[in-house]
Amino acid sequence: MADAAPDVDFTLRRAIGPDGEVVGPLPDVASDREAVTALYRAMVLTRSFDEKAIALQRTGRLGTYASSLGQEAVSVGVAAAMAAEDVLLPSFREHGAQLQRGATPVELFQFWGGDERGNDFKGPRGDFPVCIPVSSQLPHAAGVALAMRLDGGGRAAVAVCGDGGASKGDFYEAINLAGVWELPLVTVICNNRWAISTPLARQTAAGTLAHKALAAGIDARRVDGNDVLAVRAVAAECLERARADSRPALIEAVTYRLGDHTTVDDATRYRDEAEVKEHWPQEPIARLRAYLVAQDWWAKEDETRLLKESAEEIAAASETYLALDPEPPTAMFDHLYETLPPALAAQRAALAGGTGGDG
Amino acid sequence: MADAAPDVDFTLRRAIGPDGEVVGPLPDVASDREAVTALYRAMVLTRSFDEKAIALQRTGRLGTYASSLGQEAVSVGVAAAMAAEDVLLPSFREHGAQLQRGATPVELFQFWGGDERGNDFKGPRGDFPVCIPVSSQLPHAAGVALAMRLDGGGRAAVAVCGDGGASKGDFYEAINLAGVWELPLVTVICNNRWAISTPLARQTAAGTLAHKALAAGIDARRVDGNDVLAVRAVAAECLERARADSRPALIEAVTYRLGDHTTVDDATRYRDEAEVKEHWPQEPIARLRAYLVAQDWWAKEDETRLLKESAEEIAAASETYLALDPEPPTAMFDHLYETLPPALAAQRAALAGGTGGDG
């Protein structure tokens, strides 16, 4: 990079431990009751969403779904550090970030229910929708970051991929471009240790996933991905540099996938239950609750009320989702191009008319 | 990797300087007159080949050609460290390595003259031919290395790409695979500082290209690519580990492209002549000659004789090449599948008959 050597730090940043105890430097936000409870609420809402989504899928009312159980702190912490005018380019597991950025639970249900209208979310209009081909959103993120740079800077793009995603050429080409073009791009690897059935040890021999930043000459950080305070702080730090100095960064957030890969996966085929059990005490929600309680910011009633509110909000969203009218089949033609090419008019008409025949 | 952390060393290994002076630890081979003069001969032959190839292209008797002027030590040094049963997967600029491995100048002329038979070289039957899509041979190299591993080990695959090639996803995916599958693969980046008109500084922000090894967790070395003794030594070291311990490595050999990118390129459009001039004193042939002379191993007559012999060998090869009969056009059908599918028989017949018509 023009200005300076990359600033890499491979120590795992932590703020609070599994019991809410302070284990590292506390970011400013940690003393802001409002802010911390907001993070907590966001994680709880995410988990409620996840639970409902799985329930809907099990009863045939949602498609294949990728739960974020145990990883909520990555999604929520990163999104909390973002500004409204930043742009998020998520993988398929960052429901928490999408919700916090302003996509509604109804819209997300709609998408996972197999309706493209769910991606036309009213919230962050510049945010990208869920990306299914692993890491293929990272090149887009580099492009979005370039647009921000050309528009005069002050904003950043945030892309999230998984530990598996860090094996793809796209990942590497995107961060390399960000490095050499000095793009305001923060790439977050949500390292949940598994890519479907492939554990990290069979994914790469790299020292840590953050080391991959060295291939692109960009800043690198590692953070405990179950510690939302630390995630938020690290993301904020990187985002600030990206916005101010067009400095790209790679963040490895180390967490753990407590659930199956998706609703069509059965993790017991390849993963020891004992390993999962071992990771439960690390999970981010109980951890932050312990911190809240230790600060005397959170009483039993608060918890009861929040769980009820979250469940209700999600239940209501689910009802709304289930009551939505279907799109007309012709919608598949109507958003293909800005205006339907005359050559496709006959096909559209055939579909509309339900006449079989050609095409 | 199962056994140990990667062994990375980003210092530029050197043995002899521009005037043949000793500037670093001399490898054993440096005291072996036979071996050193063999390296010298190989580099001189490569340059003769290059000169003739360019002359043939200029007079319309060869296709677009990529000269290796100034980079001979990388090709020759790496090939010299290889065993016959190792496998080379070159880019399009490793003529020196191909020649030394046993492909004949006639075969190489034939390939560059646009005749596929040139790739059916009689020499190293397992070696891959020139690869045009940049770095796309690196995944093949990983596959070849896997085959060696499955066959019981003791051999290694060697892939060579350029500095530009180290930006491609293929590069990264291949070395990552080699790292995690512990494949006997030595990847050499022939860093000649330019990818057509793109200088290294616009290619990547990585500290050095050898740093890219960290993304894959494999061993890394940097070497002065104009110092054939150092290149040979570093390659030998990495190859030994690859053969013995199935340990992959990345070598960055730093050299300089003294010529145009290819015969259709005009480097003066984008590159300062002064920069080129500055690099001439570093070039590998004069350097090794100075070393030979300093050892009293090389007299003026030796030089005269060698230049004459090289030129004659290449001239004879050129004559042989020019006298070759063309392949019949139907050859394009005859090597497509092991046996021509019946469905293609009519097309082949039409081509053979010179009848136009369908297909």
Added chain:
Amino acid sequence: MAELTLVEAVQCALARAMAEDERVVLLGEDVADDGGVFRATDGLLARFGRERVRDAPLSEVVIAGASVGLAAAGFRPVAEIQFMGFMLSTLDQMVNHASRLRNRTRGRLTCPMVLRAPYGGGVHAPEHHSESMEALFAHTPGLRVAIPSSPSKAYGLLLAAIRDPDPVVFLEPKRLYRAYREPVEDDGAALPLDRCFVLREGGDVTLVSWGAMLKETLAAAEALAADGIEAAVIDVATLKPLDMTEIARSVAQTGRCVIVQEAPLTAGFGAEIAARLADENLFDLLAPIKRVAGWDTVMPLPRLEAHYMPDPARIVAAAREAMRHR
């Protein structure tokens, strides 16, 4: 004789091939411990070990590319790509290398590899999981492209693909993976890789299809038969190289052809069959050649998927349309 589903037939053929030739090596994402996301490789890790059943990092380029190298170096890799949408990344390796290695080296290096992937829709899968892009591979000289339409075809064609000395793209209709069982003899008998199969004879109209669409096409033929229209049904099976013999023979008899493909209409593989008929069999034709295909739209998410997929009703309508001409 065991009754197998299509995916079990795939697994059975893989096991057989691995047992009879130790150079057969499997690689792909989640093919080992998980047995593949569709269980096509289930049990093979236990039987053949981790050296021969290899979980790859998440990189389709290197899965395809390493297979090229492995094949050139004397092995018989069978690589799995999880869904067809992720095969696009492999095109560089398949088109620029796998298909060309033999030709490029005039036979010195060859590429006996198989690239397997499930393809097609109808199972309410997420985006990129339901595509039918066989035409991209079928346009590529030097490749073979095979698509089974039943468990026994899957068994026989896959064995043929693995034993073939050249690269084969093997596309499995995931909609049929568990749709039904049929008796499949694990006798190691391969099916020919350069022939269409006549599934049903009929003198009125020729229905041509491949893969999952054969099920719809056979259903359409039943419906037509109920109306006294005798439809021949031809399973293309190997799209590349395409052998027109059976199709031409049938169309010479019927004078009518309906081609059924799941892929979007334009420039799909059905066009090739129609074009061949319009050249070589024009004067046999009594009726316009109809294609029943996916629309020229992006494969929709599950909610609209059913409106995208060609179904028996559309095939019947096209056949009836053809029957109007005598």
Added chain:
Amino acid sequence: MAELTLVEAVQCALARAMAEDERVVLLGEDVADDGGVFRATDGLLARFGRERVRDAPLSEVVIAGASVGLAAAGFRPVAEIQFMGFMLSTLDQMVNHASRLRNRTRGRLTCPMVLRAPYGGGVHAPEHHSESMEALFAHTPGLRVAIPSSPSKAYGLLLAAIRDPDPVVFLEPKRLYRAYREPVEDDGAALPLDRCFVLREGGDVTLVSWGAMLKETLAAAEALAADGIEAAVIDVATLKPLDMTEIARSVAQTGRCVIVQEAPLTAGFGAEIAARLADENLFDLLAPIKRVAGWDTVMPLPRLEAHYMPDPARIVAAAREAMRHR
């Protein structure tokens, strides 16, 4: 009015588009200081600066993918891929993303990008530099595919492509880059992106082609005219979406059609045109539809290249064959 070669017309259109819309940004390998390996972007760095004329690292995936992001974020990227063989790596981004972003988000995000590349043979280039793989893109819903056949078409179609609100794959026949000059008015006038062009009227046989093959086709038409056979010549120009109006009109008149493509025969784009005619215009046809195409072989290295390329003699022979039927 300047007399321009095709590559100069490309350059002229790029300059015009950049001058009139500052959101137009160029990116690609060697597009800046070198002005592109074919000089299509020559002089643009000097005029528009390094922020808008960007040398990319050697990574086709990220060139295409960053263009998707740039386009979605409000810019109009025009990306160059150096040769068609290297476009294969871009298919994942073009098919899985560029073509779908609008549909996927129901119009919220769009992708007004252009992916330019030279295509085709006839210039004795190395392997992977001479391919014609337009069919791969033309099969993809949501894309437009345009191929100019002359300097003025290049100017007008490229302007249209850059201004189009959707992704366009723009393939330039490199064989014609410097083949000749013609007057091109730099008036900013775009050509329609959904219409074929009739280059020559004729009542006996309809010759349909695109790109570099038009030159061969026009030469064939001349040769046929000398023999009293009047050939209509149609330039498809925009392959996707394909407008059949002009082709159908002409074939209705002539009853004979010869389709000329440089790509390998099987599953090439010519098949689509033949298939459409065999459906919609069957009863107009007096003669089998002939396709003159590249063989179903790997594009050979230069020594055999001339034997691969369709030429006027083959086109004339096919037209004469069609004329045998009355």
